[in-house]
Amino acid sequence: MNYLLHLLIYLSIYSIVAxxxxxxxxxxxxxxxAQAGYFAVGSYVYALAALKLGLGFLPALxxxxxxxxxxxxxxxLPAWRFKGDSFVMVSLAVQALFFSVFFNWSNxxxxxxxxxxxxxxxxxxxxIPKPSFxxxxxxxxxxxxxxxxxxxxxxGLLCWRLAPAEFKRIKSxxxxxxxxxxxxxxxxxxxxxxLPSATTRFI
Numbered sequence: 001m002n003y004l005l006h007l008l009i010y011l012s013i014y015s016i017v018a019x020x021x022x023x024x025x026x027x028x029x030x031x032x033x034a035q036a037g038y039f040a041v042g043s044y045v046y047a048l049a050a051l052k053l054g055l056g057f058l059p060a061l062x063x064x065x066x067x068x069x070x071x072x073x074x075x076x077l078p079a080w081r082f083k084g085d086s087f088v089m090v091s092l093a094v095q096a097l098f099f100s101v102f103f104n105w106s107n108x109x110x111x112x113x114x115x116x117x118x119x120x121x122x123x124x125x126x127x128i129p130k131p132s133f134x135x136x137x138x139x140x141x142x143x144x145x146x147x148x149x150x151x152x153x154x155x156g157l158l159c160w161r162l163a164p165a166e167f168k169r170i171k172s173x174x175x176x177x178x179x180x181x182x183x184x185x186x187x188x189x190x191x192x193x194x195l196p197s198a199t200t201r202f203i
Contacts, residue, residue, distance in 0.1 A: 002141055005141045005142060005144075005145045006141070008145045008148070008149060009144060009145050009148045011152075012145075012148035012149050012151065012152035013148060013152075015152050015155075015156075016151065016152050016155045017035060017036075017039055019155055019156060019159045020035060020155075020159075021035050022159070023159060023162070030087055031087070031088050031091070032075065032087075032088075032091040033088060033091045033092045033095050034075055034091040034092070034094040034095040034098070036095060037094060037095045037097075037098030037099065038068050038071070038072060038098075040098060040099075040102055041064075041067060041068045041071055041098065042064040042065065042067075042068045043064075044102065044118075044119060044125070045060075045063060045064040045067045045068070046060045046061060046063070046064040046128075047125045047128050048113055048118070048125070049063050049064065050128055050129050051113050051125060051127065051128060051129070052113045056132065056133060057131040057132055057133045058133050074094050075090065075091055075094055078090045101119075102119045103119075103121055103122065104121070105117070105118045105119045105121070106118075106119055106120050106121030106122075106123075108121075112125055112126070113125060130144075131144075131147060
């Protein structure tokens with residue numbers, strides 16, 4: 001049973017990453033290789049906020065979303081100018097930068113979570129407090145599985161509500177290119193900038 005619960009937790013986590021990637025690649029047509037990097041940004045910020053700042057689940061989650069969204073400017077702003085293979089290379093550079101920082105910002109002799117050993121390298125951060133808010137506390141494997149499934153469901157609903165409205169308008173403009181081509185280009189440019197930033201908030 002524990003094995004199945006672990007599978008459910010991993011499935012929920014990676015489905016959130018997959019949905020965010022689907023938004024930027026499937027809907028916007030921008031192949032990003034930096035999603036895993038932003039996944040790590042959110043994870044490390046949440047862990048450090050809970051471990052070192054003593055923040056609860058919701059404040060730490062909000063901080064992680066904010067930092068990931070802010071750092072996503074490194075990817076969303078170049079989307080105005082770089083297209084196709086050029087954008088892929090930019091996203092790969094961002095991913096390589098994240099990996100280098102997270103893997104190398106460590107010092108075996110220092111306490112994890114400090115400025116000299118922020119990420120603890122390949123060993124990661126241990127002792128992260130269990131999530132809790134209101135009367136709910138995820139202090140067991142079944143409760144963690146429920147929490148991860150609820151979060152994945154909320155992200156799925158958000159993607160479902162976010163994507164169709166704008167893209168239905170874009171699709172209708174394609175049927176009348178001479179009339180609404182300029183509006184389509186403006187919407188496409190806006191989405192190219194917004195979606196890389198928005199999708200990082202899911203992960």
